[in-house]
Amino acid sequence: xxxxxxxxxxVICKSGTSVKIECRSLDFQATTMFWYRQFPxxxxxxxxxxxxxxxxxxxxxxxxxxxxxxHASLTLSTLTVTSAHPEDSSFYICSxxxxxxxxxxxxxxxxxxxx
Amino acid sequence: xxxxxxLGSHVSVSEGALVLLRCNYSSSVPxxxxxxxxxxxxxxxxxxxxxxxxxxxxxxxxxxAEFKKSETSFHLTxxxxxxxxxxxxxxxxxxxxxxxxxxxxGAGTRLAVHx
Numbered sequence: 001x002x003x004x005x006x007x008x009x010x011v012i013c014k015s016g017t018s019v020k021i022e023c024r025s026l027d028f029q030a031t032t033m034f035w036y037r038q039f040p041x042x043x044x045x046x047x048x049x050x051x052x053x054x055x056x057x058x059x060x061x062x063x064x065x066x067x068x069x070x071h072a073s074l075t076l077s078t079l080t081v082t083s084a085h086p087e088d089s090s091f092y093i094c095s096x097x098x099x100x101x102x103x104x105x106x107x108x109x110x111x112x113x114x115x
Numbered sequence: 116x117x118x119x120x121x122l123g124s125h126v127s128v129s130e131g132a133l134v135l136l137r138c139n140y141s142s143s144v145p146x147x148x149x150x151x152x153x154x155x156x157x158x159x160x161x162x163x164x165x166x167x168x169x170x171x172x173x174x175x176x177x178x179x180a181e182f183k184k185s186e187t188s189f190h191l192t193x194x195x196x197x198x199x200x201x202x203x204x205x206x207x208x209x210x211x212x213x214x215x216x217x218x219x220x221g222a223g224t225r226l227a228v229h230x
Contacts, residue, residue: 034217106160108157109156
């Protein structure tokens with residue numbers, strides 16, 4: 001089956017530093033990837049849609065300069081949280097859409113803790 | 116705009132009992148509807164999806180859901196709960212333009228299964 005990986009699975013960083021999270025489709029090509037944020041015991045909130053070779057489309061209220069998204073290849077998208085603050089602590093989940101079947105597959109998530 | 120409402124943030128059933136998780140949607144276009152399951156600290160796993168074929172959709176792990184346009188509902192059921200079904204369940208809606216687009220999630224329902 002289609003597999004999406006995320007790295008790292010968890011990360012702790014100090015306030016003011018930047019953190020990069022990778023999302024990879026392991027056995028299929030993904031022209032579109034999605035980044036979600038999930039607070040404890042809450043639902044997933046879409047942050048942005050990432051299309052290979054073009055700029056990401058951010059949802060209303062999401063700071064594009066703070067959450068930098070790069071989708072440089074058909075199998076890799078990255079989310080960089082710049083100048084992280086404690087309020088950025090959250091569970092970040094990506095999903096990748098198979099360009100052939102349009103099925104969307106989710107990664108296992110990355111837990112970010114900013115101290 | 117599309118939206119999803121999940122009635123009941125917590126549902127508790129006995130092992131072997133019927134599971135019923137409620138989902139109502141709002142969409143100005145014919146929707147695609149999904150149910151996902153999330154175990155603690157993990158990503159989302161697709162249980163089943165409705166894409167305008169049969170209104171009764173069978174998924175994995177014995178779950179099924181029925182699309183009822185007149186009631187704008189897509190409730191998830193399982194005849195007999197198992198302890199391993201304890202998890203968070205999310206209903207989601209997507210429009211059909213260009214295949215599966217971004218997913219809009221409901222708030223989630225936490226299912227507890229007790230002996």
